Amino acid sequence: xxxxxxxxxxxxxxxxxxxxxxxxxxxxxxxxxxxxxxxxxxxxxxxxxxxxxxxxxxxxxxxxxxxxxxxxxxxxxxxxxxxxxxxxxxxxxxxxxxxxxxxxxxxxxxxxxxxxxxxxxxxxxxxxxxxxxxxxxxxxxxxxxxxxxxxxxxxxxxxxxxxxxxxxxxxxxxxxxxxxxxxxxxxxxxxxxxxxxxxxxxxxxxxxxxxxxxxxxxxxxxxxxxxxxxxxxxxxxxxxxxxxxxxxxxxxxxxxxxxxxxxxxxxxxxxxxxxxxxxxxxxxxxxxxxxxxxxxxxxxxxxxxxxxxxxxxxxx
Amino acid sequence: xxxxxxxxxxxxxxxxxxxxxxxxxxxxxxxxxxxxxxxxxxxxxxxxxxxxxxxxxxxxxxxxxxxxxxxxxxxxxxxxxxxxxxxxxxxxxxxxxxxxxxxxxxxxxxxxxxxxxxxxxxxxxxxxxxxxxxxxxxxxxxxxxxxxxxxxxxxxxxxxxxxxxxxxxxxxxxxxxxxxxxxxxxxxxxxxxxxxxxxxxxxxxxxxxxxxxxxxxxxxxxxxxxxxxxxxxxxxxxxxxxxxxxxxxxxxxxxxxxxxxxxxxxxxxxxxxxxxxxxxxxxxxxxxxxxxxxxxxxxxxxxxxxxxxxxxxxxxxxxxxxxxxxxxxxxxxxxxxxxxxxxxxxxxxxxxxxxxxxxxxxxxxxxxxxxxxxxxxxxxxxxxxxxxxxxxxxxxxxxxxxxxxxxxxxxxxxxxxxxxxxxxxxxxxxxxxxxxxxxxxxxxxxxxxxxxxxxxxxxxxxxxxxxxxxxxxxxxxxxxxxxxxxxxxxxxxxxxxxxxxxxxxxxxxxxxxxxxxxxxxxxxxxxxxxxxxxxxxxxxxxxxxxxxxxxxxxxxxxxxxxxxxxxxxxxxxxxxxxxxxxxxxx
Numbered sequence: 024x025x026x027x028x029x030x031x032x033x034x035x036x037x038x039x040x041x042x043x044x045x046x047x048x049x050x051x052x053x054x055x056x057x058x059x060x061x062x063x064x065x066x067x068x069x070x071x072x073x074x075x076x077x078x079x080x081x082x083x084x085x086x087x088x089x090x091x092x093x094x095x096x097x098x099x100x101x102x103x104x105x106x107x108x109x110x111x112x113x114x115x116x117x118x119x120x121x122x123x124x125x126x127x128x129x130x131x132x133x134x135x136x137x138x139x140x141x142x143x144x145x146x147x148x149x150x151x152x153x154x155x156x157x158x159x160x161x162x163x164x165x166x167x168x169x170x171x172x173x174x175x176x177x178x179x180x181x182x183x184x185x186x187x188x189x190x191x192x193x194x195x196x197x198x199x200x201x202x203x204x205x206x207x208x209x210x211x212x213x214x215x216x217x218x219x220x221x222x223x224x225x226x227x228x229x230x231x232x233x234x235x236x237x238x239x240x241x242x243x244x245x246x247x248x249x250x251x252x253x254x255x256x257x258x259x260x261x262x263x264x265x266x267x268x269x270x271x272x273x274x275x276x277x278x279x280x281x282x283x284x285x286x287x288x289x290x291x292x293x294x295x296x297x298x299x300x301x302x303x304x305x306x307x308x309x310x311x312x313x314x315x316x317x318x319x320x321x322x323x324x325x326x327x328x329x330x331x332x333x334x335x336x337x338x339x
Numbered sequence: 340x341x342x343x344x345x346x347x348x349x350x351x352x353x354x355x356x357x358x359x360x361x362x363x364x365x366x367x368x369x370x371x372x373x374x375x376x377x378x379x380x381x382x383x384x385x386x387x388x389x390x391x392x393x394x395x396x397x398x399x400x401x402x403x404x405x406x407x408x409x410x411x412x413x414x415x416x417x418x419x420x421x422x423x424x425x426x427x428x429x430x431x432x433x434x435x436x437x438x439x440x441x442x443x444x445x446x447x448x449x450x451x452x453x454x455x456x457x458x459x460x461x462x463x464x465x466x467x468x469x470x471x472x473x474x475x476x477x478x479x480x481x482x483x484x485x486x487x488x489x490x491x492x493x494x495x496x497x498x499x500x501x502x503x504x505x506x507x508x509x510x511x512x513x514x515x516x517x518x519x520x521x522x523x524x525x526x527x528x529x530x531x532x533x534x535x536x537x538x539x540x541x542x543x544x545x546x547x548x549x550x551x552x553x554x555x556x557x558x559x560x561x562x563x564x565x566x567x568x569x570x571x572x573x574x575x576x577x578x579x580x581x582x583x584x585x586x587x588x589x590x591x592x593x594x595x596x597x598x599x600x601x602x603x604x605x606x607x608x609x610x611x612x613x614x615x616x617x618x619x620x621x622x623x624x625x626x627x628x629x630x631x632x633x634x635x636x637x638x639x640x641x642x643x644x645x646x647x648x649x650x651x652x653x654x655x656x657x658x659x660x661x662x663x664x665x666x667x668x669x670x671x672x673x674x675x676x677x678x679x680x681x682x683x684x685x686x687x688x689x690x691x692x693x694x695x696x697x698x699x700x701x702x703x704x705x706x707x708x709x710x711x712x713x714x715x716x717x718x719x720x721x722x723x724x725x726x727x728x729x730x731x732x733x734x735x736x737x738x739x740x741x742x743x744x745x746x747x748x749x750x751x752x753x754x755x756x757x758x759x760x761x762x763x764x765x766x767x768x769x770x771x772x773x774x775x776x777x778x779x780x781x782x783x784x785x786x787x788x789x790x791x792x793x794x795x796x797x798x799x800x801x802x803x804x805x806x807x808x809x810x811x812x813x814x815x816x817x818x819x820x821x822x823x824x825x826x827x828x829x830x831x832x833x834x835x836x837x838x839x840x841x842x843x844x845x846x847x848x849x850x851x852x853x854x855x856x857x858x859x860x861x862x863x864x865x866x867x868x869x870x871x872x873x874x875x876x877x878x879x880x881x882x883x884x885x886x887x888x889x890x891x892x893x894x895x896x897x898x899x900x901x902x903x904x905x906x907x908x909x910x911x912x913x914x915x916x917x918x919x920x921x922x923x924x925x
Contacts, residue, residue: 133751150750289818
């Protein structure tokens with residue numbers, strides 16, 4: 024029987040051997056992202072910072088500078104003003120503060136704008152998030168990431184082997200940080216939807232890891248301990264390689280149109296996903312699997328030490 | 340393969356049932372009509388055989404107003420402290436314990452001043468017996484004891500405030516006549532409201548934010564009455580002292596009524612105990628400027644809005660100006676009659692949301708429980724007055740909110756924006772699916788087609804389950820569907836790759852199918868469970884858009900386990916066992 028194949032059946036790449044270089048690369052990349060996030064900071068959306076995002080249509084054409092002046096007069100000095108379309112009438116105004124005067128907090132920017140401009144401005148869409156809501160959301164989002172990672176780790180530990188859990192967890196955290204790096208690097212707004220993207224990327228990454236682990240588990244069941252663990256894992260990666268690439272291709276096929284044709288948050292989501300799919304494959308093959316081998320070797324050595332030290336003790 | 344027939348039956352039954360669940364949604368999106376819960380005579384006959392639940396489109400897809408409201412719990416606590424204080428006062432009166440005066444402090448403590456220690460001991464014991472569950476004894480200084488509401492009671496009060504706000508909002512929005520609003524609790528202390536299709540939030544927000552607290556209070560000092568401790572001139576002087584001390588400049592945008600709470604705190608100790616200062620707002624006939632007249636009122640109301648039965652707007656028979664008339668409940672009417680009888684000759688202020696609307700003389704006791712609020716002229720047009728009378732009667736009728744609501748979050752999505760988003764979303768989703776279908780069929784041939792059928796079924800199941808539970812489909816929700824479809828395809832890829840492996844080793848088709856499924860299943864199962872874990876976490880922590888994503892993700896994953904494993908297997912078994920095919924494209 025002949026199959027339509029993109030990937031040859033009997034590949035035998037050495038994925039594990041070059042672990043050190045990839046590990047070093049990842050550590051540097053992760054450090055860069057963490058450093059960047061703490062110094063430059065993410066471009067948090069109003070979901071998290073609180074503030075107002077307004078899409079306004081002015082009756083007469085205005086330059087961005089005009090609009091910024093109007094908004095500044097309303098007490099929002101650091102608002103960003105972006106023109107939408109080529110007519111110079113539609114603008115996207117993002118204000119992170121809640122005005123300068125005390126009563127501004129109760130009177131969001133869109134109302135102040137309408138009060139000032141009257142019928143000269145038409146508010147097309149508004150997003151106003153109070154500062155407390157923003158802080159609450161940030162906390163909830165962070166917690167949901169944390170709990171997901173913990174629960175998935177526990178699950179892998181229960182379903183597979185104690186030795187397998189750390190590798191999967193490291194890969195998951197690796198992907199979460201890298202995907203955050205995507206938002207850091209592109210400067211795209213980090214919103215609630217970004218959290219959904221991070222979690223999905225982590226989910227896919229775990230999915231990939233599980234497929235390989237599942238192969239390892241199967242090989243052990245079938246052939247006993249014919250091969251040492253590093254070789255077994257390497258073989259499992261090679262055996263599942265076609266599936267890994269196929270699934271990635273299929274997911275890309277469904278995500279890339281969204282990245283191209285949609286706008287706003289959904290587009291960011293799809294772009295982050297596209298990035299995350301590559302990172303996910305990379306981390307599964309080059310991070311999770313080698314790391315698992317190291318953990319296994321480390322435990323073996325410990326085991327040997329214990330069993331070899333015991334007789335000595337007994338003699339003494 | 341045993342049990343093929345029941346399995347084929349199951350697949351067809353679930354397929355038909357999900358189509359059935361989607362019929363009402365189909366009717367709604369094509370004709371705009373919805374299947375009612377109780378079928379009317381004029382409806383088509385088959386309506387009585389259909390469910391009424393339909394799929395809903397989120398605001399991001401159809402446009403509308405989204406609000407998250409917070410409650411001013413400070414005000415709620417103040418009110419419940421006052422209420423407790425009054426209850427205790429009534430209790431002490433009933434038990435004939437005298438010489439104790441009760442008041443509430445700024446931090447919501449109940450203060451009990453007593454003249455004899457012995458009387459207080461008696462009172463304390465009684466309060467402990469009756470209110471021990473809700474009140475803690477905080478301390479005593481000299482002949483004044485401090486009581487406070489305990490934490491458990493406070494959280495109970497908070498909970499009740501949220502529930503009451505929800506109830507009141509539902510009534511108001513119902514009366515306002517908005518189709519299909521979504522009004523739900525968000526977290527412990529917030530309320531989420533969504534109005535599909537609403538673009539002009541102004542008046543609606545106004546109606547939502549009005550507390551509609553009505554009370555009748557005796558005037559101690561103001562135009563026409565004077566209290567020796569606080570003459571009207573003295574009130575004016577205190578107010579200007581307050582403004583000077585706090586450096587407040589009042590103007591049209593910043594009237595004195597914005598500082599009511601601070602002002603009353605400043606006045607505590609100056610004005611007689613158990614009174615509060617409120618204002619009457621009226622436009623000066625000559626200058627057209629709005630003037631605020633201070634009124635010193637007794638805090639304890641004769642009757643409140645809780646005793647209200649109905650409120651309507653009408654026109655004053657003499658001036659022909661709009662006004663609101665209302666009717667008290669029988670209990671309220673009796674209370675009102677007694678209280679007015681005891682206060683003949685005094686002024687009674689009609690207070691709505693801390694605003695003295697009018698303060699008529701009580702000439703005799705008022706029976707029957709009818710009363711009215713004039714809208715005042717304030718230099719406004721008859722149209723504006725009528726609108727106010729309408730809105731006021733609406734909010735009075737639908738009940739008071741326990742406290743003022745704060746707008747924490749406000750999102751308006753334009754319909755054009757929604758339209759563009761929906762188009763871009765649908766097109767890209769369809770394109771993605773099409774690419775996946777084409778790829779699968781080219782790569783796996785007949786098997787790819789089987790997987791494609793399973794995928795289509797998966798999408799159908801997700802939508803029908805959402806429809807059955809009246810789920811809301813949002814843009815993040817669509818993203819969630821895309822991702823589950825990805826997972827579902829992956830499951831089939833896993834199975835197919837295992838099958839190919841077996842076939843390469845020269846195994847028979849039947850054996851390859853059976854091995855392919857059983858070997859792939861563990862990985863598929865574990866991958867689904869881990870993603871389900873992430874979905875559940877998202878669902879329990881996330882708000883709004885995140886929840887939409889999590890809901891479709893979870894439904895989709897469960898459906899994916901069914902379609903990509905169970906359904907595809909049934910199709911294979913049908914061809915291989917029943918049709919006795921020896922080869923199948925893979």
